[in-house]
Amino acid sequence: MTRFSNIALAAAATLCPLSAGADNLTTTVTNSYGLPGGLIDMPTAEMAPDGQLSATAFYFDGFGRSTLSFQITPWLSGSFRYSGTEDLTPQFSTYYDRSFDLKLRLLKEGTYTPAVAIGLQDFLGTGLLGAEYLVASKSFGDRLKVSGGFGWGRLGSRNNFDGFGTRDPFSFAGVGTGGDVDTSNWFRGDIGVFGGFTYDITDRLTFAAEYSSDGYDIEQAAGVFRRGSPYNFALTYKLTPDANLRVYSLYGEKVGVSLSFGLNPKNMPVPGGIEQAPLPVAVRDPESARDLGWATQPTARNALSEQLQDMLAKDQLDLVGLELSDTTAHVAINNTTYDQPAQALGRTARIMTRALPASVETFRITFSEKGGMPGTTVTLRRSDLERLEHAPADQTLAAASFDDSLRYGGMPAPVVDRFPRFNWAIAPFTRISLFDPDNPVRADVALRFEAQVELGKGWVADGGTSVKLFGNLDKTTQVSNSRLPRVRSDAAIYAREDGPRLDWLTLSKYHRLAPDIFARATVGYLEQMYAGASAEVLWRPVNSRLAIGGEVNYVQPRDFDSGFGLRSRRTVSGTIPEFNGHASIYYDFGNGFHGQLDAGRYLAGDWGATISLDREFENGWRIGAFATKTDVSAQDFGEGSFDKGIRITAPVSWLLGTPTRQSPTAVIRSLTRDGGQRLNVRGRLYETVRPSRQTDIADSWGKFWR
Known part of the structure; x- marks a missing residue:
């Protein structure tokens, strides 16, 4: 030819x-x-x-x-x-x-x-x-x-x-x-x-x-x-x-x-899920709705609280608070099970129709965030639940109203013995290093024990410790050519310690400053490489696609054995600044696309911004990319020129078909260098409060009747 x-x-x-x-x-x-x-x-x-x-x-x-x-x-x-x-x-x-x-x-x-x-x-x-x-x-x-x-x-x-x-x-x-x-x-x-x-x-x-x-x-x-x-x-x-x-x-x-x-994240291996079916809505006799005899009984409220608490526990939901009047019930729930917030909401509403007196027409359900910090309050009419149980879910969404919990005084009165609340887990995990020219994939397999104590009124103590089982991260020989302080590229030195290590140990306070405004303060061993203090504030209206936040951190490097010791601010190639932080803008573009812009000072003292874009699916999958440009030149940054990568979050519930909030995230970076590196603080506000915001609850509303 x-x-x-x-x-x-x-x-x-x-x-x-x-x-x-x-x-x-x-x-x-x-x-x-x-x-x-x-x-x-x-x-x-x-x-x-x-x-x-x-x-x-x-x-x-x-x-x-x-x-x-x-x-x-x-x-x-x-x-x-x-x-x-x-x-x-x-x-x-x-x-x-x-x-x-x-x-x-x-x-x-x-x-x-x-x-x-x-x-x-x-x-x-x-x-x-x-x-x-x-x-x-x-x-x-x-x-x-x-x-x-x-x-x-x-x-x-x-x-x-x-x-x-x-x-x-x-x-x-x-x-x-x-x-x-x-x-x-x-x-x-x-x-x-x-x-x-x-x-x-x-x-x-x-x-x-x-x-x-x-x-x-x-x-x-x-x-x-x-x-x-x-x-x-x-x-x-x-x-x-x-x-x-x-x-x-x-x-x-x-x-x-x-x-x-x-x-394809859209296609679940187990369509619809295999969790236990929820209780049906209990439909009242029209005459019983006018019966207020229960309100005159001194022990009625305590008995109703215990019954509601027991029924919610069977659906793996925690009753945090309860206030009752003749026609209104205000409950606060802690959802540690359902990755779809509408599913937790729907199951709570069904149980309320079965546990509460017929005269109670208005249901208010408040999501309890970390340490009992009040989030969003969803109001439903009991008669709407009775009428719409077998109707399309969007009709129930149209009948619901969403408000900041502070409109109703924050959290309802806590139930007896709600705090302190202790949770723990032990599970294997992997640490992975990619793209070393001598060995493109290196990994350690370790076993981690982590525990959390919610002390009430927004106080949370959190810790995790791990021990390496086997792996080859400590064999990394690649030397960073970055001219910046070694704030991340000395990760191989941390990996050389085989003994037990303290991954994090913190005390945090979560607080509501005003309607739509959240705050967090955290002190302790914040992550594997740094200890110090972190403070954050977030403006996140209930029904807005926009959120704005700010964070400031004071840090000091930890010893390479990840124990309790601290190093001076000197790293392998320079001195890190004590203070770093960012101003952040978050926006939900609709159709599953979420953007984030962070601008400020990074760990190595460089100034710049990170832009992120993720596509999120209703079942919890997230696939996105990020890139960071700072005032560091490509030559000073080293190989790769600037920080960038891909991140994938895979919800465990998608694979198993049973509800769980475990959603591990894998981050694929072209290389880990020192420019454009942020502190890894657990429990940042946006992801903490986001599941109970109106837009996220509405996105998961297809699970309301599941």
Whole structure:
């Protein structure tokens, strides 16, 4: 096939209307770069199902790529990749590289028109895999999909023609610290043409073929492998609807293999959950609602309190306070079980219909936060609960009202012996270090005991201690090239101690300063590396998407054995300032997207801001990214240029199908450096009070009757 005919074929696939049945072009298959799409090295305009989280491991002789991709919205996907290439440079036997990608769908597939997408490959990294592309894809019937497009950078290094402007060639000498966004090369230089197709032989087996525009110039120059042909082929076997095994024939020279797994937070393994069904609403006799005889009995209120407390305990809810009048009941509950706050609210309301006298028409339910600090109060009419039990849940939401608890005097009178309240847990956990060039994955497995005592009136004592069982974090040999005080990069020194360590030990006071205003003060051993004091204030209206907060901390480094001792403010490479802190803005954009902006002074004394964006699902999953820029230069920061990463929160209830508030979070950083590092304070106000705010309760209202 001539060079001209290759260009003409791909251009036609990209630009010309094609007659076929419309399809939304979603796929659970990923290519060798871990991107949604059925071709091999080349991209397509296909997208994964909305919310899909995919992990792909790809290998052929001399190359390995591990990619985590997330379908952020139906039209935007993002990927984080960790690649290893053998014998690429004389300095390393395997050269490891981190990269980020974005792919944006510009046009959906129509009956006669293809879907069109634009993408950035390795736009935030060293640029070794850097490329940009414009690609179109079209389905023909149920089995055939055709794609073609134009590529720049790596994807413009073969079968190309002159493009716009010039592009700086990749150079290891020019990589520097990496991690910066360099827009000067985007869509510049030679333009390559690529194309291919996939055909579903059966429901499980798919064949793919492509013409590649990646010349692998850097790898060929280094002698990693020889690129004998631009044609690649693959067979994909669908192991499950979200797991695929692929075998490749690559460039006429190599055989490769990949394995990909997908998970969609929208799809629960146990739909609806397997928790015990709640008690039904007790419907009153209309005449009984006027009977106030119970109110004249001296012991009635104590008996009702005990009955309500026992019934709530069977649903794993704690009764904190209770006030009763002839027609109104105000209860305060502590929800330590249900990750969906509306579920705790609904179960409490059902129990109140069964435990309280028929004359009580108005139910007020206040969420008790840490140490008994009052949160939001939800008011429901008993007659509405009786009327709407079998109606759609949104009708009950419309009948509920949400107010700051201070409107009703804060917490109702505490029940007898409510405080102090002691909770404890013991469980294994892991500490993980990623992207050390000598060993990309290091981990310790440890056992932790933690305990918490709620003393009442907002006072909480909290502690955790752990012991290492096994692992290799202490073998880390990488030396930080940061020119800042070593506020985080000396983590390996802390990991060398195998004996029991004190992870944290604090005393906190939570308080309501005024309606919609919360406060926290914490002293003690705040985290593994620092002890000191932390104070915070938060403005968070009940029904607002906006919250504003401020925090100030005074800290001193702890001894490396994580015991009770403290070090001076001297670190390995400098002196840390005692004070740090931030002003923060939180905003709920709707549709599950939450943003946060923190601006202030970080642990190393640098000033700057952190921006975060998370997509949150109604079942508690959270997937997001963050980036921090401070007044520290890329050279002073060291490798990576600035702090950035991905975080994933996976609720245990999603997996088990039973309610629990345990939701471990994994943070994937390109590297841990010293710039842009915040103190890790437990129990910060926004996440503490957020579950009982109106917007979050409303988001989980589908669980109200569960």
